[in-house]
Amino acid sequence: MAERMSGAERRVQVLAIAAKEFAAHGLYGASTEAIARDAGITQAYVFRMFRTKKALFLELVRAAFDRLSDGMQGAAEGKSGLEALSAMGAQYFDLLADRTGLLLQLQGFAACGDEEVRDVVRSCFARLWDTAEGGTRLEPVTVKSFLAFGMLLNAGAALDVEHVDGAWAEGVRTRIRSGLFEHITTEANR
Numbered sequence: 001m002a003e004r005m006s007g008a009e010r011r012v013q014v015l016a017i018a019a020k021e022f023a024a025h026g027l028y029g030a031s032t033e034a035i036a037r038d039a040g041i042t043q044a045y046v047f048r049m050f051r052t053k054k055a056l057f058l059e060l061v062r063a064a065f066d067r068l069s070d071g072m073q074g075a076a077e078g079k080s081g082l083e084a085l086s087a088m089g090a091q092y093f094d095l096l097a098d099r100t101g102l103l104l105q106l107q108g109f110a111a112c113g114d115e116e117v118r119d120v121v122r123s124c125f126a127r128l129w130d131t132a133e134g135g136t137r138l139e140p141v142t143v144k145s146f147l148a149f150g151m152l153l154n155a156g157a158a159l160d161v162e163h164v165d166g167a168w169a170e171g172v173r174t175r176i177r178s179g180l181f182e183h184i185t186t187e188a189n190r
Contacts, residue, residue: 010039014035019060019064021034023099027111057111057117058120065124065127068095073131075088081137081138105154106158108124
């Protein structure tokens, strides 16, 4: 029998369970039946809370991207330029330890064949871009390079390169210093 919880507590519980299910299996492979079973509720109750499986997935994908954008924004407060970029990069790197959040972002990208998902992920990525650009006031080409390195870090974290022995894995693990971005300017890239 399900433990008695308030609606808000139950929602938080279901979101935590669903995050792991969607991170592991994606939009199409995740099971709302498994989510309901693990929460000790009916599948109908899951749908009453979130309407559709896709709505639940999108809420989780948005939250994963929001944690990243909010963390980067907080790290850059009171800083600008390369100092802000360096702080954002350190925060980004630290947030990769949240494997569930990382995989939710990647599952969001993977499900972009669905127009509604693509629109949400575009919006989330636009916010990530705006956070990096607005928080640093650096040129778009610098922001692009920063986010490109971030995507490589995402891939490395998803592949769990911390536990892989090999020159390629060591290269992916190499920490990026803000000085790397000093030469990346619109003028230098004309």
